[in-house]
Amino acid sequence: MRRESWSPSWIDLDKPNAARVYDYYLGGSHNFAADREMARKAVELWPELPQIMRANRAFLRRSVQYLAGEGFTRFLDIGSGIPTVGPVHEVAREVQPEARVVYVDRDPVAVAHSLPLLVDDPLSHVVQADLTRPDELLATPEVADLLDDSAPVALLLVAVLHFVRDEAGPHKLVARLRDALPPGSAIVICHACREGRPDQVGSHQDIYQRTSTPITMRSHEEITAFFDGFELVDPGIVYLPEWRPDSPGTVGPHPERMAGLVGVGRLP
Structure with a gap:
């Protein structure tokens, strides 16, 4: 298998x-045969996975465009993966050319792949840190610098909180991050939910139990609680395709099949 320049020798x-x-689900090129085989097996069990992943990325794009349009120039993307196929810094800079972005992921492989992609970008940084250790995450120089003055910051928690188990106290973790944000900051959340396909919650969670990243699908009420202290932006908490769609026709007849609830909130 040919090793690409963005893949260090130790991986x-x-x-x-x-x-x-x-990245493979999104149609990107930063993946290998083993990744594509895992994706194919998962799709056999959950055929809508690629569409869900793309809907997730489309929501990220729309929410970043919205916040950049509201004047945001600082973005903290936790659980960022590899910034390919419409990454936050590219989307934000279409509106705010000087937008700064700090990508955070606990996975050393994701971080290693990300670093070469951003080596020539002085306004974007990649940090290896764990959401479940918020004090350590907030103390990293790149994150601390992003939060260092009164400028509002957009905290992006897109498709990451469902990887935090209940015993880790996910709501307390989000509250800790919220309290570190400057006034007027924002939060963006996408979370796998129980309501959309209640008959398949068990099987969907079982798929991820077979991997190193099991998920916990939560209820509308539990997901709403992550926005405590924030004022929800219209249209509130909705299914993935329903948040400020590009056009009504992009929502589709069954948005609940995307199995994810999303929302954007603002601090006073």
């Missing part, structure tokens, strides 16, 4: 990686 190309599998 095992025969072992699938969640960030590269996601």
Whole structure:
């Protein structure tokens, strides 16, 4: 298997990686045969996975465009994976050319793949840190610098909180991050939910139990609680395609099949 320039020599190309599998679903090129094989097996069990992943990326794009249009120039993307196929810095700079972005992921493989992509970008940084250790995450120089003055920051928690188990106290983790944000900051959340396909919650969670990144699908009420302290932006908490769609026709007849609830909130 040919090793690409963005893949360090210590990475095992025969072992699938969640960030590269996601890139494959998005139609990217930062993946290998082992990632594509894992993706195919997952799709056999959950055929809508690629559409869900693309809907997730489309929501990220729309929310970043919205916040950049509201004047945001600082973005903290936690659980970022590999910044390919419409990454935050490219989307934000279409509106705010000087937008700064800090990508954070706990996966050393995702971070290693990300670094070469951003080596020539002085306004974007990649940090290896764990959401479940918020004090350590906030103390990293890149994150601390992003939060260092009164400028509002957009905190992006897109498709990451469902990887945090209940015993880790996900709501307390989000509250800790919220309290570190400057006034007027924003939060963006996408979370796998129980309501959209209640008959398949068990099987969907079982798919991820077989991987190193099991998920916990939560209820509308539990997801709403992540926005405590924030004022929800219209249209509130909705299914993935329903948040400020590019056009009504892009929502589709069954938005609940995307199995994810999303929302954007603003601090006073």
